[in-house]
Amino acid sequence: VLDQTGDWKVKLDWGGLSGQYDPTMAEAPFQVTGVAVPLSAGVLDMISLPVVPVTPDPSLTFNPTRADGSVAPVSVLDLVVWSPTVPPSGKYLSLNRDSSFPGAGGGRAYWTMPSEAVTLKPRGKLWNQTMPYTIGVAPGWNMIGSVFNQDIAWGAVQVRYQGNVLPLAQAGEVVRPYAWGYNPSTGSYVLVQTGGVLKPGRGYWVRVLQPCEIILPTPGSKAAALGRDADLTANAIQVVARVGNRMDTDNY
Numbered sequence: 001v002l003d004q005t006g007d008w009k010v011k012l013d014w015g016g017l018s019g020q021y022d023p024t025m026a027e028a029p030f031q032v033t034g035v036a037v038p039l040s041a042g043v044l045d046m047i048s049l050p051v052v053p054v055t056p057d058p059s060l061t062f063n064p065t066r067a068d069g070s071v072a073p074v075s076v077l078d079l080v081v082w083s084p085t086v087p088p089s090g091k092y093l094s095l096n097r098d099s100s101f102p103g104a105g106g107g108r109a110y111w112t113m114p115s116e117a118v119t120l121k122p123r124g125k126l127w128n129q130t131m132p133y134t135i136g137v138a139p140g141w142n143m144i145g146s147v148f149n150q151d152i153a154w155g156a157v158q159v160r161y162q163g164n165v166l167p168l169a170q171a172g173e174v175v176r177p178y179a180w181g182y183n184p185s186t187g188s189y190v191l192v193q194t195g196g197v198l199k200p201g202r203g204y205w206v207r208v209l210q211p212c213e214i215i216l217p218t219p220g221s222k223a224a225a226l227g228r229d230a231d232l233t234a235n236a237i238q239v240v241a242r243v244g245n246r247m248d249t250d251n252y
Contacts, residue, residue, distance in 0.1 A: 003126045005032050005051060035149050037120035037201035039064075039077075039112060046182040046203035048109040048145020051124035052133075056103030058095055064118035072118050080111040084140030084208070107135035107216070109143035109203025120201070133216045134160070137175070137208045144179075144206055146198045148219050154179060155194030155223025158215040165215070167224040169194055175214065176207040194223055 009029050016023035035050040053061045058079065064072045079095040081102060086093070095101045102108075106127070127133055127147040135144055146152055159171035168177050179192040181204050189205075198204060198216070206214070 003032075003128070004054065005034055005121075005123050005126065007031055032126065034122055034124070034126055035200040037122070039114045039118055039120065040184070041114055041117045043184050044111065044113045044182075044187070045184040046109055046111055046143070047120070047201055048203045049104060049106065049120075049122045049124065050145075050147060050149060050200040051122045052106035052127050052147055053104040053122075053124040056105065058101075058104050061104040061123055063121045063123050064114070065121050066116070066118055072116060076115045076118065077110075077112045078115065081108070082141060082143050084138045084142055090140050106147050107133060107144055107214075109145040111143075111203075130218055132158075132218060135214045135216065136212075137206065137214055138211055139208050142206050142208050143203055144214065145203050146200055146216055148216070149200055150219035151197040151199050152217055152219055153221055153223040154192050154196050154198055156217035156221035158217070160213040160215060161210060169224050171212075174208070174210045174212050176209070179204040179206050 009027050012026045014024050037047055059074045062074050064077055066072055075096050080092050083093050084090040093101045133147050157168040159166050159175050161174045177194060181190040181192055181202055183190050
């Protein structure tokens, strides 16, 4: 199965048929790629890898590519990740400044503010699009992302806790049933409820109350029915904050 990004070749080698056909050989090169993630210079963004890395080494996985096709050093991304397990209550870790940076991981998200415009063309394994993907999470805020090449329904997410698998809408005592994305154009967080989607290459915050696993559904999976308890905006007042051209809209 050609499930890893990179350059490949298909080779046909036929020995021929004595007295009738000569031996022959042919090769056809091709590329296996995942979802590309464009990034603007100097713009804060929250991203994820739409592949499953085969190595945690960010320099081999993120593959930031310039417009001329050359590969930039991964340091231009200035990657930062929140680790909820660092005592006493979590900590931001920087690729460029912390030796304890956790590296590249499937289903993980990262802050980035690139020093130059690049497009991420991640290297790694393309996850089987017909199989759910599981992310282990810890109590506190967690940065997650999808490994799928298409949008997936947030409301179809499941949670595995103490051996039991629950629909997201029924797991409110384990994981809050909403996520927060980020809009780099406005500098605003964007609320994702059970009627929303997780997009390839985008990063999201989720609030976890108990150690558990989040099970991402396959593309096309239907969201579970939305309960009133899962609607953060029910009986809530929306507050919008604006500073210059930056705006934070999804506050309830």
